[in-house]
Amino acid sequence: MSLFRVDPETPFSGPHQNQQVVTGGSNIDEAKMAMILTHGRGASAQSMMMFADEFDADDIHYRAIQAKRHTWYPRSFMAPKEMNQPGIKSGLQGIHDQISELNESGISTDKIMLLGFSQGACLTTEFAARHPQRYGGIIGLSGGLIGDEIHPQNYKGSMEQTPVFLGCSDRDPHIPQERVDLTEEIFQKIGADVTKKIYVGMGHTVNQDEIQHVRNLINRILNAE
Template identity: 80%
Template structure:
């Protein structure tokens, strides 16, 4: 099974290219840390900017990317990948493009946090697993790796102890805990420093403890 990886020399062009980007926080040229938000199905880039108000730091530049028609891919993340193309490839390219934008502004990838919720968390974890290197952090709120099957042998490389946080309910209606557990396994195999927390009866949302987990990642980057 082949794994699509973004090629900088031949960027993928699809439904999520040339979409709007919402930014906030410190000016990009003044920031020490970059954080990229990836929204869930039916949501928006603007809605993800509420997370920027939760973190205590004045040196972060936030960028929230927008999916075409508010959806990164049409079917469940548990469907075969082929059924969710070209959305997945286009979404991965959109994340890569924003990392490149931050790099060009002087923020290295090791100072960039990727944070996604729900469908956006699935895209975020998939991107990091396919493009392992040292990131500032990888955050998956209620999400996991994409596909009807996940084979850890299909992911290779090193995340170089990148801090990864995976948070989800034990009864999330969209995200089976088994997929979060498998995502944890893949990231540990890739050499990430993984924290996984399963919250009893939480539902499909984000709680304050999860926010604090991300705040700790930010604090450790200072």
């Protein structure tokens, strides 16, 4: 079964369209790069702005998108995809719409990073794998590709060596390490430059090593000629 991909000519309309977008950091007209932040189940767009404080970087415009009722899709990310619709499609459309707005404002996609935590990491990695191109970076914190089964042949195209960072605990109660490993394999297959870090006993959270890795990627973009 082929995967849904956003069609700019016929945008998908679902529960997450017309939801709040929280912005921060540099003004979009002055920023050299941008980051789209995608929250986890039960969280909010506003809560993701804590990452802006952690990264403490100038010249970056942040956009955090909001899921309706704080949940991108109702069931586990490892449930059959059809059981999590229309949430998945609507969330993917939401990420696409923010990229398009940033492009229209003069920030090219290779200067845009996508970062998600937990359910947001699942949506973020799924978006990038379904819409491969050169991004500034893809950050999946405690998440992985969505579905009860993952078929590598469904993911086609090239990430053009986009840096992808996958960080997760070896005993995360929501994200099996096997799914993070498979997500790494899929991204490598479609030409991403993948760094995966599995942290022993970390739990379902974000640690300072992950924050530092993202800081390094941000600096790489800001310092590029």
